[in-house]
Amino acid sequence: MIREGEIPLPFLLARVVVAGRVCDIYLSRLWAASPGFRPRGDGTVNSVRGRLIGVFLLVSLLALGSLGYVTLHRTEALLTEGAQREGMALAEGASAKTDALIGRLLALLEFQAQRPEVLGMDWTVQRDALAAGSKGAGFLDVFVLDPAGKGRSISGKEGDYSDRGYFKEVLSTRRSYVADPVISKSTWESVVVFAVPIVKGPELRGILMATMRTKDLAAFAASMRWAKTGYAFIVDRKGLIAAHPNAELVGKLNLAEAGEKVPRNLRRRSAPLLGGVRRLGSTPSMGRIPWGPLCPFGAPGGV
Numbered sequence: 001m002i003r004e005g006e007i008p009l010p011f012l013l014a015r016v017v018v019a020g021r022v023c024d025i026y027l028s029r030l031w032a033a034s035p036g037f038r039p040r041g042d043g044t045v046n047s048v049r050g051r052l053i054g055v056f057l058l059v060s061l062l063a064l065g066s067l068g069y070v071t072l073h074r075t076e077a078l079l080t081e082g083a084q085r086e087g088m089a090l091a092e093g094a095s096a097k098t099d100a101l102i103g104r105l106l107a108l109l110e111f112q113a114q115r116p117e118v119l120g121m122d123w124t125v126q127r128d129a130l131a132a133g134s135k136g137a138g139f140l141d142v143f144v145l146d147p148a149g150k151g152r153s154i155s156g157k158e159g160d161y162s163d164r165g166y167f168k169e170v171l172s173t174r175r176s177y178v179a180d181p182v183i184s185k186s187t188w189e190s191v192v193v194f195a196v197p198i199v200k201g202p203e204l205r206g207i208l209m210a211t212m213r214t215k216d217l218a219a220f221a222a223s224m225r226w227a228k229t230g231y232a233f234i235v236d237r238k239g240l241i242a243a244h245p246n247a248e249l250v251g252k253l254n255l256a257e258a259g260e261k262v263p264r265n266l267r268r269r270s271a272p273l274l275g276g277v278r279r280l281g282s283t284p285s286m287g288r289i290p291w292g293p294l295c296p297f298g299a300p301g302g303v
Helices: 009-033 047-113 123-133 165-173 214-222 264-274
Strands: 141-145 150-153 158-160 190-200 203-213 241-243 279-282 291-294
Touching: 047 123, 047 190, 047 203, 123 141, 165 190, 165 203, 190 214, 203 214, 214 241
Parallel strands: none
Antiparallel strands: 141 150, 141 203, 150 158, 190 203, 279 291
């Protein structure tokens, strides 16, 4: 690919060859026409001719050096461009895999919420059905909440979740929702919450909720690598890190807010990502690579 303002390599080589040939012809004619430039009786070469030869050699070396620099620069640019294309393709693949994971977990919960055993709102029946239906899905726990926000889980936990944003969201919209990472009231771990309505006819009977540890989500993201040092991490729709190999950043570092660990240029380049635009952004504080591909994926209301 020839960028604007650049000289194609064949033309650049031709220029160097032509320049060398012109200098050679000029020196030959000067030698033939000027007796003063010919060797003296003692065999020494005229100093002027020696200087001209030195200048010619210097010009030739400079030309070769310039050619080598341009070639190296172009090669580096092509390699960088290829690596960036590869990185964006990997990011798109990672985004699709994460989107598929979120979609699969939500679909599983929505299916469970429509089962007669769950619609009946008999906790004993619900508990056994949900324990069997969610086995091996990767959930930390599964809860059933009543319309007042009181909930019980298949692991035996109970609590009031009426103050949680995901409960209010599903209660008002009757739509599935993936919440931003929160601290679990029962385990005090950082978790991602999946919530779907339990609806029978026009009646909202309750909310089926499941939690997934953010470190499990981070492990899923960590399975997607880029070369030797590249890694994947996940942020929520507000820019808060939801899953990252460095657990200390989860729920604390926000790419949308400039600070000690988020330079202004990173916040500026992350803004289009949070708006759903794919791009190659600079991430100087997130790892050893100076830039990385940023690619959004969809989830109902959340990550």
